[in-house]
Amino acid sequence: MAPALHEKSRDSGLSGTPRAFRRPLSRAEGRQAGLAALRAQISRIESAGRGLARRPVLPLGLSALDEALPGGGLPLAALHEIEGERAEWDDGVTLGFCLALLARLRRLSSDNQSVPPKHVLWISRWGDLYPPALVALGLDPGRFIMVRAKAEPDLLWAMEEGLRCNRLAAVVGEVEGLDRLAGRRLQLAAEASLENGAGVTAFALHRRFRPRRRGRDASAALSRWRVTAARSNDIEDATFIGRPRWRLDLLRCRGAAPGSWQVEWDNAACGFSLAPALRDGSLATGPLAARPRTIQTQASAGPGAEAELIDFRQAV
Numbered sequence: 001m002a003p004a005l006h007e008k009s010r011d012s013g014l015s016g017t018p019r020a021f022r023r024p025l026s027r028a029e030g031r032q033a034g035l036a037a038l039r040a041q042i043s044r045i046e047s048a049g050r051g052l053a054r055r056p057v058l059p060l061g062l063s064a065l066d067e068a069l070p071g072g073g074l075p076l077a078a079l080h081e082i083e084g085e086r087a088e089w090d091d092g093v094t095l096g097f098c099l100a101l102l103a104r105l106r107r108l109s110s111d112n113q114s115v116p117p118k119h120v121l122w123i124s125r126w127g128d129l130y131p132p133a134l135v136a137l138g139l140d141p142g143r144f145i146m147v148r149a150k151a152e153p154d155l156l157w158a159m160e161e162g163l164r165c166n167r168l169a170a171v172v173g174e175v176e177g178l179d180r181l182a183g184r185r186l187q188l189a190a191e192a193s194l195e196n197g198a199g200v201t202a203f204a205l206h207r208r209f210r211p212r213r214r215g216r217d218a219s220a221a222l223s224r225w226r227v228t229a230a231r232s233n234d235i236e237d238a239t240f241i242g243r244p245r246w247r248l249d250l251l252r253c254r255g256a257a258p259g260s261w262q263v264e265w266d267n268a269a270c271g272f273s274l275a276p277a278l279r280d281g282s283l284a285t286g287p288l289a290a291r292p293r294t295i296q297t298q299a300s301a302g303p304g305a306e307a308e309l310i311d312f313r314q315a316v
Contacts, residue, residue, distance in 0.1 A: 056198060058105055061271035062263065065248075069223075070255035074101065077199025078222035079187040081178065083206035085228035091207050093227045095129075096244055098172060098203050100265050100272070103137045105169055105201070107270050118169035121162040123147045123155050125174065126207075137267055156182050159202060163189035166197040174205045183220035223253040230262055230275065243267075245275045 025033065057073030059066050066072050074080070084094045102120060109117060120143060122129060127148040131141035145168075149155035155173055162171040163186065178186075186202050193200040204221065230245035243264050250259045264275040 055194070058101070058108055058201075060101075060104060061269075062261075062273060064261055064274060065263070065272065068250065068256055068259050069253065075222055076105075076201045077194045078190050079183060079202040079204065079220070081183075081204045081206065081219060081221045081224040083224070083226050085226060091205075093229045093246055094205050094207075096265070097225070097227045097246055097248070098205055099134065099137050099139065101203070102170060102172075103139055103267075103270050106139060106143075109169060117143060118167060119143050119145050121145045121147065121158075121165075121168050121171045123149055123158045123162070123171070123173045125149050125152070125155060125176075138270060152176055156186070159204075160185055160189050163193055163200045163202055165200070166193065168200050170201045170203060172203045172205065174207050176207060178204050178206070178219070178221075180218050180220055187220045187222065219252070223256075224251045225249065226251055233264075233275075 055071060055078070056076045057069070057071040058076055059073040060069075069075070082094045082098055084091050106117075122144055124146075125148065127146065129144075129146065131144060131146070134141050134144065147158055149158060152175065155175060156178075159171050159173040162168055183204075186204070190200060190202045226249040228247040228249070230247050232242040232245050243266055245262065245264045247260065247262045250256070252258060262275045263272045265272060
């Protein structure tokens, strides 16, 4: 009888006392067990926070943004969602913001001479990215690998496979939607890429318009951004628009609070700056409206004749 009881105690995992004869815990012992479980949970949360702090980050060059993000910059080796404010035809702002982040990532990698330049995997169902335009942002089109997916599952599969390649710096996918399960798989794949090197960062660009009243699905991404086009500032003695400006809304970010900034992107400096607040007033007032600009024209009667160039906004 005793040997059988001893074997039963081994199976139960207890030292000498069978599971069937275990004494119920008293109220004090239950309280102590609950406190121990709570301390273990807090320890796990703190360990996850320390892991997030050790994650490499991409400084955006603007203190207002970097101080608001965990670790002093955009966390790398993670999934970030970028969505627009307006309809599908106006998704250029999400594309511009993503390319600006990739330009900052290229600048960070170029400063580290010991790391060879890496490629960017760009996956889309439309294939309408114009590679020569990347040069304006200082990006090398030869470093972009373009993939055109036939369906949304193929696109998500290609993103997950790209995150397992340590020869890539980032993976960008133009998605129509990203449910929690797909986002969780991409986030885990991005985190696992740290084991093989510096990590691969994933960007999910939402091209489908989603009205605010419909709400948003729960996301496993580390951060979610909403980008809205803002009025750019005219450059003195220039006949074209100024630097791009966006209103950036950080909707959610693990380890950071939501925020909103109006920023300006400088291609030459490859960095962000805070845009001055817009002022109310008539568009017909100001130094540019007070002094009409002129251009030379070959169709005029004389070789030195000038034709008045009317500001587009005044003509509307």
